[in-house]
Amino acid sequence: MSERLEIGYIPLLDAAPVIIAEEIGFAREEGLELAFHREPSWSALRDKLAFGKIDAAHMLSPVPVAMSMGLGGLASAIDALQILSVNGTVVGVSREIAARMHARGLTRDAMAAAAVGRALIDVHRQPLKVGVPFPFSMHAELLYYWLGALGLQAPQQLVVRTVPPPQMPAALEAGEIDAFCVGEPWGSIAVERGLAEIVLPGCAIWRFAPEKVLAVRRSFTDEAPGRLASLMRAVWRAGRWLADPAHHMTTAEILAQPRYLDVSAETLERGLSGRLVVSSAGEIRRIDRFLMFADGAAQFPWRSQAVWMATRLAERLGLDRSEAAEVARRTFRADLYRANLADIGADLPGASEKVEGALESITPVASSTGRLFLGPDSFFDGRIFDPSLTE
Amino acid sequence: MEPASSKLRIVVVEPDQERAHQFVDVLRSAGDFELTVIGEASALARRIAALDPDVVLIDIENPSRDSLEELTMAAGPTERAVAMFVDRSDGALTAAAVEAGISAYVVDGLRPERIKPVLDAAIARFKMVSRMRRELEATKAALAERKTIDRAKGLLMTARGIGEEEAYALLRRAAMDQGKKIAEVAGAIVTAAELLR
Secondary structure, eight states, X not given: OOEEEEEEEOSSGGXXXXXXXXXXXXXXXXXXXXXXXXXXXXXXXXXXXXXXXXXXXXXXXXXXXXXXXXXXSOOOOEEEEEEEEEEOEEEEEEHHHHHHHHXXXXXXXXXXXXXXXXXXXXXXXXXXXXXXXXXSSHHHHHHHHHHHHTTOOTTTTEEEEEOOGGXXXXXXXXXXXXXXXXXXXXXXXXXXXXXXXXXXXXXXXBTTOEEEEEEEEHHHHHHOHHHHHHHHHHHHHHHHHHTSGGGHHHHHHHHHSTTTTOSOHHHHHHHHHTEEEOSTTOOEXXXXXXXXSSTTTTTSOOHHHHHHHHHHHHHXXXXXXXXXXXXXXXHBOHHHHHHHHGGGTOOOBSOSOOOBTOOSSOEEEOBSSSOEEEOOOOBTTOOXXXXXXXX | OOOSSSSEEEEEEOSOHHHHHHHHXXXXXXXXXXXXXXXXXXXXXXXXXXXXXXXEEEETTOTTHHHHGGGGTSSSTTTSOOOBSSTTTOHHHHHHHHHHTEEEEEOTTOOHHHXXXXXXXXHHHHHXXXXXXXXXXXXXXXXXXXXXXXXXXXHHHHHHTOOHHHHHHHHHHHHHXXXXXXXXXXXXXXXXXXXXX
């Protein structure tokens, strides 16, 4: 007799780990049946998780952090058990702005975040208005980091607005926003409909940005530790399965179904393979590490990632940095990851925090198996973030 | 943080005009409020900010809801419209609101006793609307089932040269034997007949 868990998600490509955990049978092997709830908005997903209408959720990585800081309405303890996906977002602009950027000789280098950012700032009068799906999102953090480092001050010169992705094209047309940052498939859909051009992948700003997490109520982690461990193992194995390029086509076909994303499998494969069609002219860009599910300990919830998000939020909103860092640390459950996934072969890093942005290339690090390699995690401007400096 | 006028300012976000009207009627009967209805999704957060309401009510399933989260971050910590639901403390009322499918954004500093009648009325309204939705869906499903059963009966009557009652009895027996609903057996017959045509 399998145990049923209610799982909430937003119809996005990076919901794949939870959907695949059920569809390919990793959940069944653990004696679980995952029942899915496709939600209309992040706030609805968050509220339903907080009030126990669902057991676990595919969630934006900064949401548990923000909630621990008392931001965004509900004061409720939500934990990130593991990272579901790293990277996978794109920055897009209207075709008109893209044309002006090209007229100034925009580089063909897909990862040239500084050059693309300067071109965007140059062709547009300020303030630059950029749409993101949610105020507490890696999308928003990447934009503030990127355009902030290039000299734009928020909110005088940069306005980040929340626009649900299906409404982005209309918002572009109405002049509500000039650019947007979204996750797949929304970037590809906007290009497909001839409404926008993709000018930069999010991973060009930060090469290892935790995008979605598997989130649960803190009380859920204590209620039934066995059930929690089963869920973590099923989703972890799904992530490993997804990391194999041989599974892209199957994944795209499963997610394309009307009950999940209801988007063509061909469109979904672009994000999975990192081969993006960036303009209506059919121009293709091959992006290395565009969307990662498992490689380089991608699923490990580094506490330093939570601290980075918390201190960025705190600075922007005028809150205490060290206090924010402290509560945020507790939401990324590296402890549960270690306890529940060591036995099934997860490579466990020697530490639960790292200096973010220090790795330019693939680097071996201390781990339980001694065979762990971390991928590049640098920021586009070469700065590093040391989480121990927040105390 | 109390508004200059003593009337509570409430914004209702509801694209369906008829539902919005019904909503306004219910709120009117619950108290003397200053009510504004917004039906359009574009620039939602800024339009609401301009109205400077005490309370915003929106359907939990409304896809534009995320835009309102911005309101929780505006300006300084003391001025922002932070609280969703009643001053974060009344868990039971909040849970009831979520259950009923309503989201309320409440400006910080508003006393719980002032917001309670608003939410109570909203919850009652939303419960009624969702019950009506369920009833409508059930009726639609029942009608669809009836049609399928009628078609299956017709197919059986032609194929086996039997009367209507006998055809229905046949369907019912098959359903009982297989532990299925009559509509399911009928559906299988209709599908099979379409494939064999």
